[in-house]
Amino acid sequence: MxxxxxxxxxxxxxxxxxxxxxxxxxxxxxxxxxxxxxxxxxxxxxxxxxxxxxxxxxxxxxxxxxxxxxxxxxxxxxxxxxxxxxxxxxxxxxxxxxxxxxxxxxxxxxxxxxxxxxxxxxxxxxxxxxxxxxxxxxxxxxxxxxxxxxxxxxxxxxxxxxxxxxxxxxxxxxxxxxRREIEGHIADRLMEALWREALHLVNDGVATTEEIDAAVIYGCGLRWSLMGTFLTFHLAGGDAGMRHMLEQFGPALKLPWTKLEAPELTNELIDKVVEGCEHQAAGRSVAELDRRRDDFLVEMLDLVQKYWPEAEGLEGRI
Ligand SMILES: NC(=O)c1ccc[n+]([C@@H]2O[C@H](COP(=O)([O-])OP(=O)(O)OC[C@H]3O[C@@H](n4cnc5c(N)ncnc54)[C@H](O)[C@@H]3O)[C@@H](O)[C@H]2O)c1
The missing domain is CATH 3.40.50.720 (NAD(P)-binding Rossmann-like Domain)
Known part of the structure; x- marks a missing residue:
């Protein structure tokens, strides 16, 4: 071939x-x-x-x-x-x-x-x-x-x-x-769910784009890059793992915390999101931010490989 x-x-x-x-x-x-x-x-x-x-x-x-x-x-x-x-x-x-x-x-x-x-x-x-x-x-x-x-x-x-x-x-x-075709496949379904919630938080005036990104960067995002959602929550249950985690936090799933329906993309919301991102970029161009992200990812990929040496498909140069 x-x-x-x-x-x-x-x-x-x-x-x-x-x-x-x-x-x-x-x-x-x-x-x-x-x-x-x-x-x-x-x-x-x-x-x-x-x-x-x-x-x-x-x-x-x-x-x-x-x-x-x-x-x-x-x-x-x-x-x-x-x-x-x-x-x-x-x-x-x-x-x-x-x-x-x-x-x-x-x-x-x-x-x-x-x-x-x-x-x-x-x-x-x-x-x-x-x-x-x-x-x-x-x-x-x-x-x-x-x-x-x-x-x-x-x-x-x-x-x-x-x-x-x-x-x-x-x-x-x-x-x-x-295994089964669905709109958005797997990863975009996950990203879309988070994205909808993030837009609601901006729309409702709960947080700025920068504050929401900080919650990901310094909190859940760091864990996700190594363990994803499921294994991360397995650890959140202490020694008893996922079973205890579900016993403890399962009832909260029934509370109407998350919205799931996307907010209306009004001009006001678009302005808030765009202005928030421009404030975060602080005059740096997308190409500059691309290079910063790439430098980070190069080191991050090494770390994922180091901590998951047995992961299928991650061997060698990725
Ligand atoms: N941007 C992302 O983060 C991302 C991630 C994963 C997958 N995708 C998917 O990748 C695809 C492309 O997205 P993108 O973000 O690169 O879009 P883009 O708008 O940056 O690029 C699209 C390119 O297609 C070219 N094009 C238009 N008509 C064409 C034609 N008839 N023949 C050949 N080329 C033509 C355009 O000139 C342009 O260069 C989409 O299906 C998108 O869903 C995007």
């Missing part, structure tokens, strides 16, 4: 895939209709490269192994792995995936980065081999975060997901197979 990744759509996520593949010594062929895309991608890879160097580059890794082409068909021809990253609009995704499906080699795997759509909804317009169109949902920054959620649809055969797992592992990722 050739080590070539085809990237369709080179925004934040497409560029993240490009940087990851290049750092792993792959060839990358990219297509994006925006005339500014090529320059943007070069700048993106330049910005990401120092942290990728610190993580350790694969043999042959070279930003010059990226080629931009003028059509989707030229980008996907001959590729073993194709990653679709166009904007999150169902009609557009369907159109682009149908075009990829028509032009791709029969044994190619076609992964969509969609954050929310189910693979069966994406497969519908594909007439060639729709079963190989799967969801392969990454996390920003794609070049550092190892998780990729793999989801098959109604016409996906089990073997296709296993093949995809192997391919994404070759990109040094940690595939998580989602």
């Amino acid at each position: 050739s080590h070539q990744l085809s990237v369709i759509g080179t925004g934040v996520i497409g560029n993240g895939w490009i940087a990851r593949a290049l750092a792993n010594g792959w060839d990358v062929v990219a297509f994006d209709p925006d005339p500014a895309a090529k320059a943007r991608t070069r700048a993106f890879v330049d910005n990401a490269w120092p942290s990728l160097q610190r993580r350790g580059l694969a043999e042959g890794a070279d930003p010059a192994r990226l080629t931009f082409v003028e059509s989707l068909e030229a980008a996907v021809a001959g590729a073993g792995l194709i990653q679709e990253n166009v904007p999150e609009r169902l009609a557009l995704k369907r159109e682009i995936l149908a075009a990829i499906d028509a032009a791709a080699a029969p044994d190619a795997i076609i992964g969509s980065s969609t954050s929310g759509f189910k693979p069966s909804d994406l497969q519908q317009a594909c007439t060639n081999a729709p079963g190989r169109v799967i969801v392969a949902h990454p996390f920003n920054p794609v070049y550092l975060l190892p998780l990729v959620e793999l989801v098959g649809g109604e016409v996906t055969q089990p073997g296709q997901i296993e093949q995809a797992q192997a391919r994404y592992r070759e990109l040094a990722m940690r595939p998580l197979v989602v």
Whole structure:
């Protein structure tokens, strides 16, 4: 299998895939209709490269192994792995995936980065081999975060997901197979729940964006990066673990603490959230904050690896 990744759509996520593949010594062929895309991608890879160097580059890794082409068909021809990253609009995704499906080699795997759509909804317009169109949902920054959620649809055969797992592992990722397709997969469901609550807290004037972020940064977030929700709460129950935790805090689950329904995104709420974030950024550009986050993640990944040496898929360079 050739080590070539085809990237369709080179925004934040497409560029993240490009940087990851290049750092792993792959060839990358990219297509994006925006005339500014090529320059943007070069700048993106330049910005990401120092942290990728610190993580350790694969043999042959070279930003010059990226080629931009003028059509989707030229980008996907001959590729073993194709990653679709166009904007999150169902009609557009369907159109682009149908075009990829028509032009791709029969044994190619076609992964969509969609954050929310189910693979069966994406497969519908594909007439060639729709079963190989799967969801392969990454996390920003794609070049550092190892998780990729793999989801098959109604016409996906089990073997296709296993093949995809192997391919994404070759990109040094940690595939998580989602057993049943649902909107938002697994991780976005969790992030969405927290996000709704956070917006309510701002909307109700309980806390600023900065205060809510502090609650995550100095509290629950530190624990989550090592143990997630369940194992963290298992420890919260003391020696008796989760059973005692549920006995103690279970009744609170019935109290109407959390809202779950999203608040109305009024102009006032949008202003509060945007102004709060700008205050937190304190004049630093997104690119500057990207570099700070990347430096942190490089060290954090080492720590996760150090404290979970037995974790599947986290061995070696991730
Ligand atoms: N941003 C995130 O944090 C995040 C995380 C995980 C997954 N995703 C998913 O990744 C996908 C892309 O999101 P993004 O944040 O990179 O969006 P983006 O807006 O940054 O980039 C989209 C890119 O697609 C290009 N594009 C538009 N029409 C196209 C076409 N017909 N053919 C090829 N390219 C086309 C645009 O020019 C742009 O460069 C979405 O499905 C999103 O849900 C996003």
